[in-house]
Amino acid sequence: MRYGIFADVHSNLEALEAVIAAFKKESIDAYLCAGDVVGYAANPIECINKVRSLAMVTVAGNHDWAAVSLTSPETFNSFAKEAILWTRKQLDESGRDYLETLKLIYKNEFLTMVHGTLDNPRDFNYMTDGYKAEETFRLMETDICFIGHTHISGVFIKDKNDTISYRPDTNVGINKANKYIVNVGSVGQPRDGVSSAAYCIYDTAKLEVQIKRAEYNIKSARKKILESGLPAFLGDRLLVGK
Numbered sequence: 568m569r570y571g572i573f574a575d576v577h578s579n580l581e582a583l584e585a586v587i588a589a590f591k592k593e594s595i596d597a598y599l600c601a602g603d604v605v606g607y608a609a610n611p612i613e614c615i616n617k618v619r620s621l622a623m624v625t626v627a628g629n630h631d632w633a634a635v636s637l638t639s640p641e642t643f644n645s646f647a648k649e650a651i652l653w654t655r656k657q658l659d660e661s662g663r664d665y666l667e668t669l670k671l672i673y674k675n676e677f678l679t680m681v682h683g684t685l686d687n688p689r690d691f692n693y694m695t696d697g698y699k700a701e702e703t704f705r706l707m708e709t710d711i712c713f714i715g716h717t718h719i720s721g722v723f724i725k726d727k728n729d730t731i732s733y734r735p736d737t738n739v740g741i742n743k744a745n746k747y748i749v750n751v752g753s754v755g756q757p758r759d760g761v762s763s764a765a766y767c768i769y770d771t772a773k774l775e776v777q778i779k780r781a782e783y784n785i786k787s788a789r790k791k792i793l794e795s796g797l798p799a800f801l802g803d804r805l806l807v808g809k
Contacts (some may be wrong), residue, residue, distance in 0.1 A: 568677060569594055572751050572767040574601035574715025576618060577630065578654065579755030579805075580610035580791075582764040583617055585783035586754050593768055599673070601715040602628025602682030605658075605666070607650045607756055607801050609791035614755075615662045627669035628682040628715065629691035634658060635666045638689070646798045653797055677771050679712040693717050697731040700748055704731070711747045711776075713767065719759045720752030720767070720778045741774035749776055755788075756801075762808035 571590040576583050590598070600622040605611040611634070618625055632638040633651045635658070640651040658666075671688040673680045683691040686702040693716055694700055700723040703712060721735045725746045741747060752765025759765075763780040770776075789802035 568771040569596045570678070570767075570769040570771070571595035571598045572601065572680070572713050572749075572769060573598075573754050573765075574682070574713075574751050575603045575628070575718055575753035575755060576600070576614050577603055577606045577753070577755035578608035578611040578614050579764075579783075579788050580608075580613045580617075581785070581788040582755045582781075582783045583614055585781040586764050586766045587617065587621065589766065589779065589781040595768070598622045599680055599713070600625035601680050601713055601751060602626045602669075603630045603715060604628070605634050605654050606630030606647065607792075607797075608788060609795040609797060611654045611657050612659060612662050615658075615665055619665055624673045624680070625669055626673050626680055626682055627666075627671050630654075631666045631669055635663050637667065638691070646800055650797055650801060653795070674709060677709065677711070678769065679707055679709045681712065681714055683714065683716045685712065691716065694723070694748065694750070697723065697733060700725075700731055700733075703748055704746055707746060707748075710743065710745070711741065711749065711769070713749050713751055713769070715751055715753065717750060717758070718753035718756055719750060720765050721750050722776070723748040737778040739776045741776065743774075747776070749778075752778060756805065757808040760808050762806060 685706040751767035792802035
């Protein structure tokens with residue numbers, strides 16, 4: 568089974584289309600989205616429609632739930648909050664219904680998926696270190712869990728001695744003696760200093776995870792943000808991947 572896994576699209580249609588085009592060259596069997604289809608950029612409805620038609624499962628991100636008032640944007644920074652309030656006005660009934668149905672956690676025989684962490688998933692906590700990863704490792708019922716939320720790709724590994732390490736690697740071989748938490752990075756707003764869109768491929772037969780990047784028309788995405796009246800910062804940051 569080859570999974571195409573992606574997260575944090577954030578209404579960036581140009582980035583999403585580039586990732587979908589890249590996935591089409593990879594013989595993907597099923598697609599999964601680890602949350603935050605909307606927020607920040609200017610095409611929420613178009614991104615919802617594309618993700619809904621592509622992904623077998625999408626889990627809820629904090630922006631997805633905030634856009635339909637299932638969680639409060641009051642804890643967001645001012646730019647994120649402004650984008651959510653703008654997004655709420657753009658959504659049609661179909662888009663709202665879709666976001667309202669998104670669940671927090673998905674699990675099958677091969678993997679688990681959540682936007683932030685498995686412990687208190689509705690709080691959408693950030694997994695930024697091994698201490699925070701430990702709580703999710705403790706709750707995992709599969710050997711691998713895919714997450715998003717930080718917009719920075721990387722892998723936490725817990726070995727047979729219960730030692731947790733972190734690797735920013737783009738290619739990771741899966742050792743059955745270990746457990747893995749894979750952050751797939753962000754399609755629509757990378758924050759690792761690389762402006763291209765991030766996406767992930769998980770091959771259950773080869774026991775391999777790959778984080779890949781796709782170039783997209785950043786200038787077009789930025790222009791839409793500026794013309795929509797969203798904060799200019801949200802467009803400018805796309806240029807530098809921060």
